[in-house]
Amino acid sequence: MCMTTQADVINGLKNQGHKITKTRKALVEILENTKQPLSVPEVVTLLKNNHLSPNKTTIYRELTFLLDQGIVQELDFGDSKKRYELDTQDHHHHLVCINCKKIEDFDLSSDLDKEEKKILKDKNFKVISHSLEFFGYCKDCR
Amino acid sequence: MCMTTQADVINGLKNQGHKITKTRKALVEILENTKQPLSVPEVVTLLKNNHLSPNKTTIYRELTFLLDQGIVQELDFGDSKKRYELDTQDHHHHLVCINCKKIEDFDLSSDLDKEEKKILKDKNFKVISHSLEFFGYCKDCR
DNA sequence: GTACGTGCAAACAGTTTGCATCATG
């Protein structure tokens, strides 16, 4: 349904006058092909396997750039490294396996909208975003 | 309702044969008196103001100890430092102000139990814990 | 006195910055 292909992303960037470099292209590709949200160290390793040896600084800068462009989303699962995934727009949450660290997506059935309205009413606190992760054991690790 | 005072905590530790040191006592006191979940750097600063100059290593070790004892709870708001608060047992979530960084507690009206059951059914994923934080602007910063 | 707690220095991981160089458009 949400068709953000790597070609779309690259073309979009090109149209906005951004240069398309090997690293930028490879990074978007990897983010699209990998099911897991990736940390910077992971990205660097993956790119090395792809016959590229980008500097970690470049990856940090590139991901910040993609974040500013709204192409990528920043996640934190409490293990003190940021993770990134393509921003598919459809809001979902994550199931993080305590054992094997695998991460699955999960759509919440009941939305949190009514909670956020309650927060505004009760606490006069205007919610901009939320983060919700479930930690537990995946089907393989149970 | 949930009466975990600093005296209770200290006595509990004493009864289990743990030594009560100046630092340990002061740390529990600070955690009780501070409304905010605290990071290690914050704790160190606060203790310095209290005429103590504990080494940061000690604080890290002490908090790990209190965590193992179930006295303290570890939180992560995505700013790459762990935060700690006394574990009051009653499950609540946090409202984190994007602007002034203040943290309020919030009780969810509808519980996430049914979601967790759904996750077990749909994904065969056994949820052990979850984390839910709301980010936005508090009443003072709106 | 013994086991547990502490301090210090050093190491470590993730991340950021400054600056010189490179290469896309």
Next chain:
DNA sequence: CATGATGCAAACTGTTTGCACGTAC
């Protein structure tokens, strides 16, 4: 060829570890 992208070294932050010393019980 100009601007934006890159690489490298160094700094910085939060955190951990090893080891010698100190202290509550």
